[in-house]
Amino acid sequence: xxxxxxxxxxxxxxxxxxxxxxxxxxxxxxxxxxxxxxxxxxxxxxxxxxxxxxxxxxxxxxxxxxxxxxxxxxxxxxxxxxxxxxxxxxxxxxxxxxxxxxxxxxxxxxxxxxxxxxxxxxxxxxxxxxxxxxxxxxxxxxxxx
Amino acid sequence: xxxxxxxxxxxxxxxxxxxxxxxxxxxxxxxxxxxxxxxxxxxxxxxxxxxxxxxxxxxxxxxxxxxxxxxxxxxxxxxxxxxxxxxxxxxxxxxxxxxxxxxxxxxxxxxxxxxxxxxxxxxxxxxxxxxxxxxxxxxxxxxxxxxxxxxxxxxxxxxxxxxxxxxxxxxxxxxxxxxxxxxxxxxxxxxxxxxxxxxxxxxxxxxxxxxxxx
Numbered sequence: 007x008x009x010x011x012x013x014x015x016x017x018x019x020x021x022x023x024x025x026x027x028x029x030x031x032x033x034x035x036x037x038x039x040x041x042x043x044x045x046x047x048x049x050x051x052x053x054x055x056x057x058x059x060x061x062x063x064x065x066x067x068x069x070x071x072x073x074x075x076x077x078x079x080x081x082x083x084x085x086x087x088x089x090x091x092x093x094x095x096x097x098x099x100x101x102x103x104x105x106x107x108x109x110x111x112x113x114x115x116x117x118x119x120x121x122x123x124x125x126x127x128x129x130x131x132x133x134x135x136x137x138x139x140x141x142x143x144x145x146x147x148x149x150x151x
Numbered sequence: 152x153x154x155x156x157x158x159x160x161x162x163x164x165x166x167x168x169x170x171x172x173x174x175x176x177x178x179x180x181x182x183x184x185x186x187x188x189x190x191x192x193x194x195x196x197x198x199x200x201x202x203x204x205x206x207x208x209x210x211x212x213x214x215x216x217x218x219x220x221x222x223x224x225x226x227x228x229x230x231x232x233x234x235x236x237x238x239x240x241x242x243x244x245x246x247x248x249x250x251x252x253x254x255x256x257x258x259x260x261x262x263x264x265x266x267x268x269x270x271x272x273x274x275x276x277x278x279x280x281x282x283x284x285x286x287x288x289x290x291x292x293x294x295x296x297x298x299x300x301x302x303x304x305x306x307x308x309x310x311x312x313x314x315x316x317x318x319x320x321x322x323x324x325x326x327x328x329x330x331x332x333x334x335x336x337x338x339x340x341x342x343x344x345x346x347x348x349x350x351x352x353x354x355x356x357x358x359x360x361x362x363x364x365x
Contacts, residue, residue, distance in 0.1 A: 115205050120199070136205065136209065136252055138253075
């Protein structure tokens, strides 16, 4: 019974801590040992959260992929993502451009490029099509060895 | 007889063992190359630098001519200030190709870094000197002389691309070194001398002191 109460209490504390919002501007990230510890972000929640995150294999989420034409008529791709993991995620990405017929446009820009996203942080990728013929894209990712 | 057969068998087995130790030559998968990075610059580094440069250049709008039309661009001097023997065309050929494919610019083969075969095609001026301006022009079919640049026919460049690749070697700790390669490019308006665009791409490598970065 005692164990059950302790576990419930622990889970409750974590849940409440997870809902806790920082008091400062949310656009500014104050990392471990930079900002003050709080109910939602302290040595206990970070350790437990980090272990849990690793256990369930949290990684990169792509929130949005926006395309637009720039003034030169070239398609631009903006990918907004979030690294759910507590660890920095390093990966490589490659953007390939497709013409109106869905054919691949050969380009020297379509190579594997490195990207690094810090833990629990948003990140952005920008790519520019090499010709105005590009109307669509496809993007691939792989682990940074 | 038996000894001779034994000797032959031994010789064959040594031959097989030695040949098995030899590393086979393989073609590199340059599209998905997962091989370990090298301390010196390899084609993957040039691919990355070129890709980042091209995307920045095209995305900036600097190569878009106001009022329409295309800029005439020359390739100026790209200085190799690294410890490696680099042909800077490894970088510039990719950039020139993509700029041409973008439809925003045309490259000139007449004006540029004359020390680089990739920037200047001597045939254009040589054809003029050796055919039109020499005494042998009568030997050619006269209609074809129109193919050779005459007065007022060459187009002067409007923009120039120049830059530098340099290297810094740093001691990281007792066992490791850090090598930083800086790729710097700039686009300058030849008429006004104003700089329209510039970018630096840094490729840094950290590895054993035993690795040689040249």
